[in-house]
Amino acid sequence: MGDLTVLPEPPSLPREFARALLTFGRDGVDGEIPGTLVQTTTTVDRDRLMDHQRLCGFKVNDTLPPTYPHLLGFPLQVHLMGSADFPLPMLGMVHVSNEITVHRELHVDDELTLQVGAEAMRPHAKGVTVDLVAAVTVAGELAWESRSTYLHRCTPPSDAEDPDPVEAAMPEPPAVPAGPAAAVWKLPADLGRRYAGVAGDINPIHLHPWTAKAMGFPRAIAHGMWTYSRTLAALGADGIGTSRVWFRKPVLLPGRVALHVAEDHRTAALASPKDPDRIHLVLTHQAL
């Protein structure tokens, strides 16, 4: 790992977004991922936590859902991707998979030290992927880790040796659980705006049909982190353990999604209720 940049406080997301927008058109697929680690210390805003818990279907209490620290680390991710030496443009990056490990439950009163870095730029059939890794320590003890893999769509680098290396960061996803849907959720048209309001991720593809169309989607799409959180909440998987999610087809808003859960409650998938072969995500959870 390279330099450590310590920020006195979490960076302002709108400013970071503005800076990251300037990276539009950047296409340094042959460039190097900077080894910089960005670190800051933060506390949890109870109202925001409650909004997140309610919107994602987690219990409303003093424990942070497994996906909550991602939201705290997100401004650092954007800061990193918007920095001068980051080779890829942030706008249009697609979240393809994520892995989160909760080593110990995080409490609303914990003072969290967040560290975010980028690594492992790899060629992919549809472009290149990069991993944004994040860790949370409390009083020097590692409490939470996450690896988010994003895809930058482009012509894959010509010297791509491994034709499909995306899954290299994560194991192969398990088979989609068979059988009837455990639940069907109606997702409202404003879900993307509401989640953006909580998470701060104001990527236009989530906000409104018009802004989503401008980015090449037929309608607004749900945040991957919301679908990930909602599925974890449905499994009751809100404690210590490791979860992995593989994002497939985007969830269009408004819309309906069907939850499929394996018998062992460790694997779940979201699919279209009308077309079970149209998979939105596959998720695994292993309690520790």
Added chain:
Amino acid sequence: MTNMPRKVAIVGGNRTPFARSNTAYRRASNQDLLTAALDGLIARFGLAGKRLGQVTAGAVMKHSRDFNLTRESVLATALDPATPGIDIQMACGTGLEAATTVANKIALGQIDAGVAGGSDTTSDAPIAVNEGLRRVLLDLGAAKTAAQRAKALAGLRPGHISPVLPATDEPRTGLSMGEHMARTALAFDVTRAEQDAIAAASHQKLAAAYERGFFDDLITPYLGLTQDNNLRPDSNAEKLAGLRTVFGDPETATMTAGNSTPLTDGASTVLLASTEWAEEHNLDPLAWFVDAETAAVDFVHGDEGLLMAPTHAVPRLLARHDLGLDDFDRVEIHEAFAATVACTLKAWESDTYCRDTLGLDGALGSIDPEKINVNGSSLAAGHPFAATGGRILAATAKELNELKQREGGTRRALISICAAGGQGVAAIVEA
């Protein structure tokens, strides 16, 4: 099915700290609160993955979408999803009535273990559309033709926009509970000083109980609260005497915000089980749920006070067990108002009242004030309606258990809880 009925163990309890309305739990729903109380109970007694006979709980201020409040809360917890959840409601008597239901099923051998509880929030209160608008919307839903729909919509009036807020007024008298209490307090000549003394003692005793760690295994912190935020440890009769009166005729009024319970949010749970179940799970019962009695009085046409039903329930319960007030080491009288406690005690001390109203031979008796509400009650802790029964039952079981360990012998407590609608519940607990 021999040896029925069985003894019913009070294994323990868990509640959230109670919060004054629109404070710490401003944005928490009944389901959030009940789930939090259950989660703490499950963690405390290792109930994760266990199938209980039933969880019975309720809420007084309840949103129509919460028809299955208890079941939905159970499903949110780590309990085996095959645990049934049942909603009941008896105003402020909900919690103790829930415990009675669960205890009776255990006694009859229908279930081996269950949880009784209750939750209430006046912050996240259900707000309804007003009756006129509701009628229009129902007619609109029933309309089959465009003409019928137009006719229904023509019924809309500007005034329909104002919503209906829940109130604690008695539907049949239009009087608030405080106004009813003020009438009874006047009838029993309860003074302002008596009420303020009860209120000050409640705060002081609750503060002392917190101080000695009494609530450490009865409460789990929630949303930033570690103890009831209505508690004022430095409360005293002089400070309370300075408050202005809020209920009754200003000429004779004695009731203030200080000697009446505030609107409060919170939830409570109690784990009840058969002796065998408790043994199998290596849990030592705190006390035993012996019996309970529910009563109601005619406060609408009769001349009995709205909150006087427990004075009727208790003598019937005592007669069933051949007990007198002297046989109790602890007495818990829910402090809906300080005047409720004062009126209840005066009623039992009165030959006339006991003979004419309760049909007894003479006064039921008096109770040593040292035995009453020893760890504080609703005036200090607050009173989330349906959660009060569970708060009192768990704390009483623990108090009796401590008393028994300190002084030996069989220890007995009486619980008395009044409720809206002229109802009340009383129970006997033994350790």
